[in-house]
Amino acid sequence: MSTRRVVVTGASSGIGAATVRLFRQRGWDVVGVARRSDRLAALAAETGADVFTADLTRQDDVDALRDYLAVLGPVHALVNNAGGAMGLDSVEDSAIDDWAWMFEINVLAVKRMTSALLPLLRRTLAADGGSADIVTVTSIAGHVAYLGGGGYNAAKFAAHALMEVLRLELNGEPIRVIEVAPGMVKTEEFGLVRFGGDAVKAAAPYENVLNPLSAEDVAETIVSAVERPAHVNLDLITIKPVAQAAPSRLARGELTVRAEG
Template sequence: MGTRRVVVTGASSGIGAATVRLFRERGWDVVGVARRADRLAALAAETGAAVFTADLTSQTDVDALSDFLAASGPVHALVNNAGGALGLDSVENSSIEDWAWMFEINVLAVKRVTSALLPLLRAAIRTDGGSADIVTVTSIAGHVAYLGGGGYNAAKFAAHALMEVLRLELNGEPIRVIEVAPGMVKTDEFGLVRFGGDVEKAAAAYAGVPNPLVAEDIAETIVSSVERPAHVNLDLITIKPVAQAAPTRIARGQLLPAD
């Protein structure tokens, strides 16, 4: 088998960009996908990855991505990383538009891309042998509800369910379905998006937290899960910083042994 190729969505920043970099370091061909062409161009120049500009909430764009991939080589793995949160308002008071956006990017985009690329993953297996992988980055918010989680909890619970059902549907095929559910990850943009660009609110979430996870921690988890032996499936990987016991149980200040 020659060089394997992976598609990484949400590649323009944070976890997605870190995942592109690490796959390239490990010798993979990579196609990074995101909306922001300028960020993708910089990532391509840095890493040598191929890139494709697409809005994954648009079926037209996803179809164009599928056509591009089919014409340019095999696809052995897909990393559904694109996602995001908006606000911390209650279910009663939160914006229905915010909920719609969260479902579009965290659930429907995952469905669109997965549906579009599954035929390509199967084609690569038939041509090259071996297996294929679908990795989806969800969140501990898809497993544990918390006050203010509202739409984000609902969307990530749905994404988790999507992966559970997909794994059942693909049973009998050499395609692994892997869910990576991170806890607190300090990236440049997640908090800014959630709080509408409010830098102070975004920074406050991490204030005093010793060693929150960073994008590279999640990238390492993603890449290592795909590079496990083909018969080993890490169905669900929950990864949190030691300072975080649960979504809202977070230690702030130095971690010390009890007296």
């Protein structure tokens, strides 16, 4: 079989960049997609991945990416990783613009990319056989609500529903639909985006938490799911650090065994 190609969005940092690196280490051709050309150029130089600069909230950019991929060659997998949170305000007080941005990047961008790349995945399957994959990185916030999560919860719940419906729609085709729902992941940018660049607020959720997940932990989960035998579909993978039982239930400090009695 020829080398397989995967498209990874949100590739300029965090989980996306780690996923690009790991797929390349495993011998895949990779196209990393993100808004920041300078970071993509550095990632390309480091890994040998192809890169494409695009804002996935713009349909013209997604169309241009689709056209580029159609010329580049077969596409076997899509990883919808681009996403993010904005603020921790209540439903009553939160800014509608923050909600609109969260829906654009967490939901509508996934829809745009899925609609754009499904014909390319089918073209590859028709020519080469085998199977194809659509992976979307959501969050445990898409399964369990928490205070302050209103807009992000709503967006990730919607992304989860999108994947559930897509799996029903594609039943009968050799295309796996995989949802990866991480809990607390410590990356360099998620909190900074959520809190408008406030580094103190961005660091606070991780304070005294033993071993929050890393971007590499999630990347390993994504790549492992895609590399399962073609008849095995890991529909929904929830991954959390041991210190986190739920979005609102987090142990801080050393994990210790309870005394008997």
